[in-house]
Structure formats: structure tokens, C-alpha cells
Amino acid sequence: MTDATAPAPAAQAPSFDWSGPKFSAHLAKRKRSQLWLKAGGIFAISFAFATLFLLIASLVSTGWQAFRQTHATIEVYVNPDLVSAEDPFRANWRRVMQDAMQATFPEIEGAADLRRLNGMLSNGAAFIVRDRVVANPALIGREIIVTVPFSDPYDQLAKGLIDRETPEEFRRLKADEIAWFDDLQARGLVSKPFNWTLFTSADSRFPELAGLRGALLGTFWALLVCFVISFPVGIGAAIYLEEFAKKDRWNDIIEININNLAAVPSVVFGLLALAVFLGWFGMQRSAPFVGGLTLALMTLPTIIIATRAALKAVPPSIREAALGVGASKQQVVFGHVLPLAMPGILTGTIIGLAQALGETAPLLLIGMNAFITAAPAGPFDTATALPTQIFIWADSPERGFVSRTSAAILVLLGFLILMNALAVFLRRRFERRW
Template sequence: MNKPNPSASPAVRPSLSRTVTIVQASLEKRYRAEKRFRLLGLSAVVCALAFLAVMFADIIAKGHTAFQQTCVLLDLFVDPDVVHVGNLDQADYQALVKRSLEKHFPEVTGRQEKRELYGLVSSGAGVAVRHKVLEDTSVIGKTIAVWVPANDDVDMVIKGHVDRNLPESERRLRDRTLGWIETLESQGRIAKRWNKTFFMAGDSREPELAGILGATVGSFYTLLVTLALSFPIGVAAALYLEEFAPKNRWTDLIEVNINNLAAVPSIVFGLLGLAVFLSFFGLPRSSPLVGGLVLTLMTLPTIIIAGRASLQAVPPSIRDAALSVGASRMQAVFHHVLPLALPGMLTGTIIGMARALGETAPLLMVGMVAFIVDIPRGLTDPATVLPVQIYLWADSAERAFVEKTSAAILVLLAFLIVMNAAAVYLRNRFERRW
């Protein structure tokens, strides 16, 4: 800090002192303001991270149990009168499951009681028995031990989502049903096992039989169509606008419209797909082909903007050097500029694809909200996608679908994290620093 000059006149010294005082007060005020700003910024970051942590903790707490499935061990006699080599596919395997339950609880004789007893296991328990028989037909005529999926209400009780101490009127299971469950538990016939069904099955009305495979395959086909169309079209549009298009009123209008389309609500693209691809062109409804076309329209502005930014980041000296040694404009762009800009373009494409993976609204408009049980085998088969599957399960009233919804969200978040991590890796791996 400058000190007053001793040689200065008496009239100047008080003026210098006042100036120094004012400057010091000003600096202290600025330092306090800067400190407050840093604290506010840090508080905002901490607050955002806290909300994010609470959200993830809530999703994980509700969804981690979906990766396990409650199963019941049955000693089941494969009756040759019901199952024989000539009718392996059409045999009534569920009837064998019911007989096994009756043998485990011979005291149950009433019709209503038997119906409740059969409800201990899933309606798809016969499928597990069928797989066992198809694996080894020599079990026909023998008694085998088979783990079959339990009913969703039993599953919720075993996982602790239902309080057994509640009065009978406040829960879905009767006291005698809880007694049967406790009997099976004491015999070691109830256990939680890895839920392969969640990953290997399509949608179902029964929570214990519902899986995400159909939605995952539908998402894969939809993103495949989106990538195959949006990447080459987006890169070509970015190259033309940045390197070859004349700078005039029309190109300015196109650039403004591209920037505006990037901010258009996604449901507008769904309405466009409904009007053009379904109503006008007559493409199959609820198909990954139509969904991919709609998501292509939605992601194109993002990819074009990212592509142009990557091209602008390439130093002009690269172009000038190529042109100075006799390369044509086309050769300079495709041999020198494009390879250097491609990592940034790929990063923008992956970010656009990650956004497309999480979209729901535009796909609802083209019919991909339908209840699809079968796994799609092609681009024109009826299908749904993972975000829409989450939407459908979240709308279900059954408690077992709550954990399915949270588990599917975890899977979707894992895909999004992987795609964004891939974008970061590509940028760091291939990006050039100028």
C-alpha cells in the first residue's frame, strides 16, 4: 500500500490519507463480497449433491430388492399321465405344482383354502417345471425338487415390505397364509435367489414375472435406428454449413432454426412423427423404426451444433496448410479438418443418444406405450423402450411394481452413466489441444 509522501505539503497529506482509507475500505468490501460469493457457490454445489444423494439413496433403497426373487422349493411328482413325451409343450405343469402344494399341506381341504394355498406360488410356476422337464425328460415319472417363483404378495412379505404384525384387515394376506409361509420358512423351503426373470423376461401383468428384456431390446433397436440416421446426417449437415455453405441470409435462417429446434419440447417431435410417419407414410405403429425416426429428428439439432463447434475448434492454419500444398477444398476438409473434429462430433453424438435413451414423451405419441409381452425380433415388431416401461410400472397400483420401477431406473441410469463415460473417454483420448 502506498504511504503518504513526507515531503508533500500539509494540504496534500490529509487528501492522500483519505484516499488510502477509501481504497482500503473498498478493498475490504470487495474481499467480503468475493468470500460471500464463494460460500454461496460452494453451498449451491453441496445442496445439489445432497439432493442427488437423497434421490439415489431413495431409488436404491426401493429398488435393490428387485434383483432378488422369492422362490419356493417343492417336491413335485412328474405324473406321466399329465406329462409325457408327446405333449411336453402342452402339458398342464401348473396342475403338478398344485398337487405338490396339496401334499405339503394335506390339512387344507376347503375349496377357498386351496385357492389361497395355490396363491403362494406364482401363476408362472409351471413354466419353471416345464424348463426342468425339457432339460431332462428322464424325470418323467419321478419326484423332483424344483424352485418355483412365489407370488408377489409372498415376495413382499419375505423381503420385509409388509409388516406381519399388522391386523389381518390391513394387509392382503390372511393369517393362515402367513402361517403357511412360516411353515415353509421353518422347513427351509423359502429363499431369496438371484432374479434372472427381471433381466430375461418381457413385461407381465404379474409383478414376479415381469422383466426388462423386451424394453431393453426395444431401446437397442430404437437407438440403432437413431444412430444410423442421425450421425451421418448430422455430420454432413455440420460440414456443409461450416465449410461449404455460402454466408447469406438463407444459411443464417437455417442456423437460427437449428438452434431453435434444439430447445423445442420433445413431445412436439412425437406429434410430428404421429402426423408424418404414421398417418402419412403408414409405417407400423409401436415399432422401433418409427421410434428411431422420431428420436433422429430430436437429436439432429444437438449433433449438428456439436459438430459445428468441433469444426470451429480446428485452427485455420490446418486448412491453410493443406490448401497451400495443393489440396483441394474437399481434400483439406475430409483429410485434415474432419479427422481432427471427429472426436468432438462423437462426443456430441453420444450425448444426444444418451438424451434419446431417456426420452418418453415423443415415443408415447407413436404408440410405444402399448403393453408388449413378446421380445421384439426386428425393427418393425411392436416394442416399447425402457423409459416407457418405467412409466407403465410406476402407474401400477401393486406394491411389487414399486421395486421393479426403481430397479429399472437403476438400470437406465447405469446405461446413461456408461454412455456419458464413453463420451468423456473419447474426448480425452482423441481430443487435440491447440
């Protein structure tokens, strides 16, 4: 007689042959899937690096020529009949340069040929000589040696961008003009120094005189205004939302809207700035201050999200320990949590500013793409920015602006790399591991 209260025998687990063909086929399938996944990842990384290499290579191959400028070294007689010591600014400097070129090529005669001869040098050559004489009036009545830039067609010829074998009717320079340049080169009067004008001069309609100084200063002022506004406001908003605001429906709505603002296209912020800052408040068009305000609106969501993430990363034990020794909520946040979260906050801020550095659409809408030949002295002067300067040069029909466009892009990429490298350095330097 069996005991009704005895436990039922345990169910036996189904046996599986771990060495059988079924398991071997399953294991081989898993290994193939893993290999395919690994191969896909390697292909994706290789494709990304190949694309990046092609991009950088195309920019370097086009833009490196802009970092050199072809110059001519000539003798210039500062004729006292043309240059007055009392007011050298009103002198006929173009005539001085024309006489210098005619003295360099005395065999050339005829008004048409002389006009073409004078076109060898840049229009800025006369101002270079003028500034030198103004700085030292004792040069009046003497012959001086000056080094001045060639005009753009001759600069292109020296850099090999004009094919000498092209038929003359399809070439920018005629055969005798090329012969004049070759004559100067044979005399050792042609040089290709580093093009400091690219960084020391503002924009110009002549490629050989155009530079990035105005755009660099405009970008600096705009980013400074953006940082001064977005950094404290973004951190303050993030601290309130993360540490002090009640966790209710309104807080959720605000958080959703901040996340949505981070994904809004930048052109929308440009339209907002056009309507509010320029339309309602009547602020100055093309000013870096307005550009900085626009970029601050665009950067704020990124800084708020990064700051909240950094605050969340601080362990709760830090807060509990501070509260346990009698610290107030404000002392806990500003004395313990915020210093520990600051590396992540700085990283997010720099990445947000790097994103703002490359934005073009909002700056175009507030007029920072105007043709401005003077560098700004402050945030309220009209100016361009690096992205808009690239846009202007890319839209120019002059052949010389092609290389300068690529050079400006390389400069912009250099600043972006530096800012991202700074963000990585700050994260590794001050990061705390828990």
C-alpha cells in the same frame, strides 16, 4: 517574455492515499463480495450434490429389493397320468403344481384353503416345470426338485414390505397364509437369489415375472436406428453449413432454425412422428424403427450444433497449410479438418444419444407403451423402451411394481452414466490441444 510555442505543463494525476482509510474500506468491501460469491458457489454445488444424493438414495432404498426374488424349493411329481410324453405342452401343469403343493402341506384340506395354498406360488411356476420336462422328457413319472418364484404378496412378505402387525382385515395375507410361509421358511425351502428374471424376461402383469428384456431390446433397436440415421446426416449437414455453404442471409436463417429445433420440446417431435410416420406413411405402431426415426429427428439438431462447434475449434492454420501444399477444399475438410474434429463430434453424438435414451413423451405418442409380453426380434417388431416401461410400471396398481419401477430407473441411470463416461473418455483420449 514567454515562448508561445512551449508545450503546456502536463496535468498532474490526482494523488490517492493507498494506505488511507478510504482504500482500506474499499478493499474490505471487495473481499466481502468475493467471500459471498465463493460461499454462494459452494452452497449451489452442495445443494446440487445433496439433491442428487437424495434422489439416488430414494431410488436405491426402494429399488434394491427388486434385484432379489423370493423362491420356494419344492418336490414335484411329474404324474404320467397328467403329462403325456407325446405332447407335454398340452399337459395339465397347473394340476401338477397343485398336487405338489398339497403334498407339501398334507394337513390342509378344503377347496377354499387349497385355492389359497396354490396361490402361494407364481403363475409362472407351472411353465418353469413344463420347460424343464420338455427339455428332458425322461423326468415324466419321477419326482424332481424345482425352485420357483413365490407370488407377489409372499415376495413382499419375505422382503418385509408387509407388516405382520397390521390387522388382518387390512393385510394382503391372512394369518394362516403367513403361517404357511413361515413353515416353508423353517424347513429351509425359502431362498432369495439374484433376480435374473428382471433382465431375462419381458413384461408381465404379475410383478414377480415382469422383466426388462423387451424394453432393453426395444431401446437398443431404437437407438441403433437413431444413430444410423442421425450420425451421417448430422455430420454431413454440419460440414456443408460450416465449410461449403455461403455465409449469407439464408445460411443465417438455417442456423437460427437449427438452434431453435434443439430447444423444441420432445413432445412436438412425437406429434410430428404420429402425423407423418404413422398417419401419412402408415408405418407400424409401437415399432422401434419408428421410435428410432423419431429420436433421430430430435437428435439431429444437437449433433449438427456439436459438429459445427468441433469444426470451428480446428485452427485455421491447419486449413491454410493444407491449401498451401495444393490440397483441394474437399481434401482439406475430409483429410485434415474432419479427423481432428472427430473427438468433439463423437462426444456430441454420444451426448445426443444419451438424451434420446431418456426421452419418454415422443415414444408414448407413437405407441411404445403397449403391454407386450415378448421381446422384439428386430426393429420392426412391437416393443417398449426403458423410459416407457418405467411409465407403465409406475402406473400399475400392483405393489410389487413399485420396487421394479425404481430398479428400472436405476438401470436407465446406469446406461446414461456409462454413455456420458464414454463421451468424457473419448474427449480426453483423442483431444488435441493447440
